[in-house]
Amino acid sequence: MLHGETELRLSHEGTGAILLDGAGAVFDDSVQKKVWRLARDLKFMHGVLETVPGMNNLMVVFDPLMLDAYVVEMAMRDLWEASARGDSTGRIVDVPVFYGGADGVDLEDFASAKSLSVDEVTQRHTAPLYSVAAVGAMPGFVYLSGLDPTLAAPRLANPRQGVPKGSVIIGGGQTGIMPITAPSGWHILGRTPLDLFDPNRARPALFAPGDQIRFVAERQI
The missing domain is CATH 2.40.100.10 (Cyclophilin-like)
Incomplete structure (x- = not known):
């Protein structure tokens, strides 16, 4: 759950991609910071090919021959909860x-x-x-x-x-x-x-x- 109100939603896009939706209809800057951090963290996961941040969402593309979708999903959920601080290091x-x-x-x-x-x-x-x-x-x-x-x-x-x-x-x-x-x-x-x-x-x-x-x-x- 996000802020105790919004449920994290994950949907499988074929066999090699998972889409994370981190908020509802209203854009939330704090959610976006968590999206950025999760995108950075998942890049280091063996088998992840690409992370593509969107507006309060994140597409994670992986090699299904190297990574089981369930493992990717669990990693996304765990890292999401751990990225609450969501710091930004941009210019x-x-x-x-x-x-x-x-x-x-x-x-x-x-x-x-x-x-x-x-x-x-x-x-x-x-x-x-x-x-x-x-x-x-x-x-x-x-x-x-x-x-x-x-x-x-x-x-x-x-x-x-x-x-x-x-x-x-x-x-x-x-x-x-x-x-x-x-x-x-x-x-x-x-x-x-x-x-x-x-x-x-x-x-x-x-x-x-x-x-x-x-x-x-x-x-x-």
């Missing part, structure tokens, strides 16, 4: 953002829909210290927790076919950064010149789970 990185104008084509309409000024939206967006909960969906894409709930907004009814690389975006209760130009229904508030993914780097993805991001406004409308 804190300032991310420069050019808000509005051609870089943030939705900013004015977004602010108007919220009955806020552009300055207020920018200030609320740059105020939190965000945590990289998970990396996925596309190479280098960061799922960030910590968005001011007043900035949460439904995704666009008609997604754009090509949201530019570097776009700083909001969709639902999350904010993120586009690592490549790709379709998306999230609102575009600005752009960062940082390159989130480069396959030629020693560490291709700029951010890892557990890192923290602080958006820094370089320009406003």
